[in-house]
Amino acid sequence: xxxxxxxxxxxxxxxxxxxxxxxxxxxxxxxxxxxxxxxxxxxxxxxxxxxxxxxxxxxxxxxxxxxxx
Amino acid sequence: xxxxxxxxxxxxxxxxxxxxxxxxxxxxxxxxxxxxxxxxxxxxxxxxxxxxxxxxxxxxxxxxxxxxxxxxxxxxxxxxxxxxxxxxxxxxxxxxxxxxxxxxxxxxxxxxxxxxxxxxxxxxxxxxxxxxxxxxxxxxxxxxxxxxxxxxxxxxxxxxxxxxxxxxxxxxxxxxxxxxxxxxxxxxxxxxxxxxxxxxxxxxxxxxxxxxxxxxxxxxxxxxxxxxxxxxxxxxxxxxxxxxxxxxxxxxxxxxxxxxxxxxxxxxxxxxxxxxxxxxxxxxxxxxxxxxxxxxxxxxxxxxxxxxxxxxxxxxxxxxxxxxxxxxxxxxxxxxxxxxxxxxxxxxx
Amino acid sequence: xxxxxxxxxxxxxxxxxxxxxxxxxxxxxxxxxxxxxxxxxxxxxxxxxxxxxxxxxxxxxxxxxxxxxxxxxxxxxxxxxxxxxxxxxxxxxxxxxxxxxxxxxxxxxxxxxxxxxxxxxxxxxxxxxxxxxxxxxxxxxxxxxxxxxxxxxxxxxxxxxxxx
Numbered sequence: 228x229x230x231x232x233x234x235x236x237x238x239x240x241x242x243x244x245x246x247x248x249x250x251x252x253x254x255x256x257x258x259x260x261x262x263x264x265x266x267x268x269x270x271x272x273x274x275x276x277x278x279x280x281x282x283x284x285x286x287x288x289x290x291x292x293x294x295x296x
Numbered sequence: 297x298x299x300x301x302x303x304x305x306x307x308x309x310x311x312x313x314x315x316x317x318x319x320x321x322x323x324x325x326x327x328x329x330x331x332x333x334x335x336x337x338x339x340x341x342x343x344x345x346x347x348x349x350x351x352x353x354x355x356x357x358x359x360x361x362x363x364x365x366x367x368x369x370x371x372x373x374x375x376x377x378x379x380x381x382x383x384x385x386x387x388x389x390x391x392x393x394x395x396x397x398x399x400x401x402x403x404x405x406x407x408x409x410x411x412x413x414x415x416x417x418x419x420x421x422x423x424x425x426x427x428x429x430x431x432x433x434x435x436x437x438x439x440x441x442x443x444x445x446x447x448x449x450x451x452x453x454x455x456x457x458x459x460x461x462x463x464x465x466x467x468x469x470x471x472x473x474x475x476x477x478x479x480x481x482x483x484x485x486x487x488x489x490x491x492x493x494x495x496x497x498x499x500x501x502x503x504x505x506x507x508x509x510x511x512x513x514x515x516x517x518x519x520x521x522x523x524x525x526x527x528x529x530x531x532x533x534x535x536x537x538x539x540x541x542x543x544x545x546x547x548x549x550x551x552x553x554x555x556x557x558x559x560x561x562x563x564x565x566x567x568x569x570x571x572x573x574x575x576x577x578x579x580x581x582x583x584x585x586x587x588x589x590x591x592x593x594x595x596x597x598x599x600x601x602x603x604x605x606x607x608x609x610x611x612x613x614x615x616x617x618x619x620x621x622x623x624x625x626x627x628x629x630x631x632x633x634x635x636x637x638x639x640x641x642x643x644x645x
Numbered sequence: 646x647x648x649x650x651x652x653x654x655x656x657x658x659x660x661x662x663x664x665x666x667x668x669x670x671x672x673x674x675x676x677x678x679x680x681x682x683x684x685x686x687x688x689x690x691x692x693x694x695x696x697x698x699x700x701x702x703x704x705x706x707x708x709x710x711x712x713x714x715x716x717x718x719x720x721x722x723x724x725x726x727x728x729x730x731x732x733x734x735x736x737x738x739x740x741x742x743x744x745x746x747x748x749x750x751x752x753x754x755x756x757x758x759x760x761x762x763x764x765x766x767x768x769x770x771x772x773x774x775x776x777x778x779x780x781x782x783x784x785x786x787x788x789x790x791x792x793x794x795x796x797x798x799x800x801x802x803x804x805x806x807x808x809x
Contacts, residue, residue, distance in 0.1 A: 272471060272630070279627040283571045286578035293581075293648045331647065332655060353654075389647070418654040425658045432666050439674035446681040453685075458678070465678050486679060487671035495666060517648070518655035522663065581648070 234292040241288025248281035322592035330512050330584055333390050333423045334365040345370055350426055355417035356394060358382045365420070374402040374410065383416075392418050424519070427511035431498045439494070468493050468629065476633035481640050485633065488530060492523060493629040500580060500621030504614065514624075515580030517573065524573035527632040531568075535639040547643075568635055572628060579624050583617040586610075773806055 256274035260267050336348035349366035361381035368376045374388035377395065384395040386402055393413035395402065402410045442458040449455050454462045468490050473482040499514040513519050541547060543561040546554050590610040594603050780802040 268471070272475075275623065275627065276630060276634070279575060279631065280571075282579075283575050286574050286582075289578045289582055290574055290649055293578075327648070332652060418652070419657060420654055421658075422655065424655055425662075428659065428662050432662055435666065436669060436674075439670055439678070443674045443677040446677055454681075462678065462682060465675075466682060469679065469682075487667060487675045490675050491663070491667045491670050495663065516652075516655060518651035518653075519659050521651045522656050522659040526660075526663065577649070 234294075238288045238292035241285045241291075245281050245285030245288075248284075249278045252277050252281065320592070320595045320598075322589065322596055325592060326585055326588045328390075329588055330515060330581055331390055332512075332516060332518075334368075334387060334392070334420055335370070336423050336426060336511075348426075350421045350423065352385075352392060353419040353421065354383075354385070354392060354394075355419065356381065356383050357416075361385075361416075374413075377401070386410075386413065391415060392420070423511045424513045424516055427502055427513050428499065428519075431495070431502055431513070435494055435498055464494075465490060472626070472630045472633050476630060477637040477640065482633075484534075485530070485636050488526075489629050489633055492526075492632060493625050496523070496576065496628055497621060497625035500625060501618075503580060503584065504617055504621065512581065512584055515577060515584055517577045520573045520576040523576075523628070524569040527572060527635060528566075528569035530632075531635045531639045532565075534636060536642070538641060538643045539639045541643075568631075572631055576624055576628055579620060583613065583620055587613050587617065776802075776806060 252274055256270050259270045263270070334352060335350055338346050338348065340346065347370070349364045352363055352365050354361040358381050361383060363378060363380045363385075365387075367378045367380075368387045372387055372389060374386040374393065376386065377400075378385045384399070386393050386395065388402065388410060392415065393402065393410055394416050396412045396414070399412040403412045405411050438457060439461065441456070442454075442461040445455050445458040469482070469486060472493075473486055473489055476482075477485055496514055499519070503512050503514055543565060544558055546557045546561070549557065587610045590606045590613065593606040594600070780799065784799050784802075
């Protein structure tokens with residue numbers, strides 16, 4: 228396997244992690260919104276921010292893949 | 297959708313046309329699209345590329361050197377040598393190299409790096425710089441028109457484009473500025489937040505318009521790096537004593553913990569803008585790469601049958617990317633505001 | 646690797662362009678737009694406050710009106726009451742006065758009657774005295790003729806006199 232292939236696998240693994248993380252954030256945010264519809268806006272914006280933080284980790288993986296690619 | 301297909305097909309043919317026997321290389325095509333370029337390639341006409349030549353501005357040992365990118369005659373392999381201001385220049389993979397004084401052509405090592413040429417400081421008006429200026433012109437037109445319309449209407453009621461702009465401006469103020477920085481201090485940062493929000497957003501959108509051959513400005517690390525550095529500078533300059541205390545001597549934890557936290561916080565100070573930079577760059581670039589990769593499936597499989605599938609998928613991704621353009625602009629702005637808010641927060645113990 | 650190496654030229658142009666954009670938009674766009682928005686918000690706030698004030702004033706006014714009305718009603722009632730009292734008093738006064746007058750008249754009348762009576766009695770007495778004298782004269786004359794008849798006459802005369 229070439230180094231590019233390994234990098235692609237790494238990026239994929241990072242995407243799995245971030246997917247799980249963002250999924251959890253999304254699920255919890257939905258839960259919270261269902262419980263407290265009046266807090267909808269606040270929950271949504273903080274969920275987006277948190278998703279951005281989690282996503283950054285996956286993007287570091289993507290960048291490493293770019294480095295190799 | 298038709299535009300999308302045509303324009304990307306144009307790309308593909310550009311790469312495969314010059315050497316008919318050469319295999320279609322999806323990776324090269326995608327990288328060519330995602331990266332910056334010295335000419336604004338519009339479309340191919342009868343096998344010849346139609347493009348807008350952009351000026352090349354170099355700072356060499358002999359001073360400022362300028363010439364048009366058309367002098368390279370669309371050569372990107374370092375074969376066409378342009379002589380200007382006493383220097384010999386070639387374009388290789390969208391980079392300008394200056395040949396050493398006695399060299400007559402580019403020599404490569406085994407990794408295809410030129411051995412007898414170096415890169416002068418390059419201030420060229422590239423495709424991205426050009427599109428950036430277009431976006432600035434559009435922004436100025438939109439917002440100054442909007443601001444004028446307030447003056448015209450005596451009672452301050454937004455009319456025309458201001459009616460569309462105002463909710464966005466109020467959104468940035470009420471959803472980003474006020475909650476993240478705080479009621480009292482947000483006003484100082486509003487111009488920066490608004491400018492960065494709309495600047496990133498419009499460039500994200502321009503990157504998605506296929507007929508412009510997607511100058512991928514906000515997916516270029518130089519662009520995101522510059523904006524992240526601005527955020528970093530503003531954060532650092534507006535940091536109050538409370539902010540620095542939290543970095544160097546975290547209050548409310550035991551002394552060994554303070555010593556332990558200090559390097560982490562110092563690293564964090566730099567990681568924040570770096571993550572801003574990476575996030576925007578990687579999001580936008582990844583979006584473009586995915587759309588183009590789906591499109592190049594048609595040419596990889598050399599079959600029209602695959603076209604509907606890949607067009608449908610890339611349409612789907614494009615729609616997601618349209619949402620991402622706004623979300624990423626929002627995220628960059630809200631995180632910048634968050635960092636400003638952290639820097640200006642007063643101690644509340 | 647190429648992809649994540651910032652090109653110096655683009656960094657340079659981005660920085661310059663962004664600063665330019667920031668300065669221009671701050672002066673010509675954000676200031677007027679944010680100013681207009683906050684002015685409007687201020688205006689709405691003021692309008693709401695003044696509406697609230699007006700409402701309060703209105704309330705005060707109606708309260709005042711009601712108070713005045715109430716007072717007026719009370720006053721009217723008081724006036725009416727007073728008038729009624731005065732009327733009653735007047736009636737009472739008149740009654741007592743009339744009573745007094747009547748009493749006086751009666752008294753006068755009685756006094757007059759009394760005096761009349763007295764004078765009548767006096768006259769009567771005089772008369773009786775006169776009569777008595779006459780009778781006595783007659784009796785005295787008759788006694789001279791007939792003692793019995795004389796007595797009889799006196800007796801009858803006296804009987805008559807007491808009847809008066």
